[in-house]
Amino acid sequence: MERTLIILKPCSVVRGITGGIISRFEKKGLKIVALKMYRFTKEKCAEHYSHLVDKPFYPIIEKSMMAAPSILMCLEGVDAVEVVRQMTGSTNGRKALPGTLRGDYCMSHQENVVHTSDSVENARIELDRFFSEEDYFEYDTPLSDFLYASDEL
Numbered sequence: 001m002e003r004t005l006i007i008l009k010p011c012s013v014v015r016g017i018t019g020g021i022i023s024r025f026e027k028k029g030l031k032i033v034a035l036k037m038y039r040f041t042k043e044k045c046a047e048h049y050s051h052l053v054d055k056p057f058y059p060i061i062e063k064s065m066m067a068a069p070s071i072l073m074c075l076e077g078v079d080a081v082e083v084v085r086q087m088t089g090s091t092n093g094r095k096a097l098p099g100t101l102r103g104d105y106c107m108s109h110q111e112n113v114v115h116t117s118d119s120v121e122n123a124r125i126e127l128d129r130f131f132s133e134e135d136y137f138e139y140d141t142p143l144s145d146f147l148y149a150s151d152e153l
């Protein structure tokens, strides 16, 4: 099973659309194994978006990510990183395809509702950035035989 990080950005929290987004992941069959509310600091934002700190639009990212709390989630599933990335859609919400989260929930390049890990390696790094061992929950999912065939697990 793979794990991936989802950040429901402040724009999602303030707009009151986090329930709808979480519901899409649940319906897909991804398992929530950690979830918490979190307020970004300048330092954490610079660490998380270190690949963008030199871009002219970085101050907009910082302001947006610190504007209100975010909701952080770890989702688990077979190929979870790629599945969630497909569900996310293109970075610019105006170009994201309908049916994707960004395509259905936003009109902005920046205020684009979610961050999702873009590779298995980055997912590990990003989960360690925000969660510690005691944040994760283990529980049975009795319907897993109906979510996956036996040779997929």
Ligand code: ADP
Pocket (backbone or CB within 6 Å): 052, 057, 061, 090, 091, 109, 110, 111, 112, 114, 115, 116, 118
């Ligand atoms: P993604 O979130 O799709 O993985 P990136 O890692 O490239 O995309 O960018 C991180 C975040 O920075 C984006 O989700 C978006 O909020 C913001 N961003 C990226 N590029 C731009 C841009 N050209 N203008 C404004 N915001 C941007």
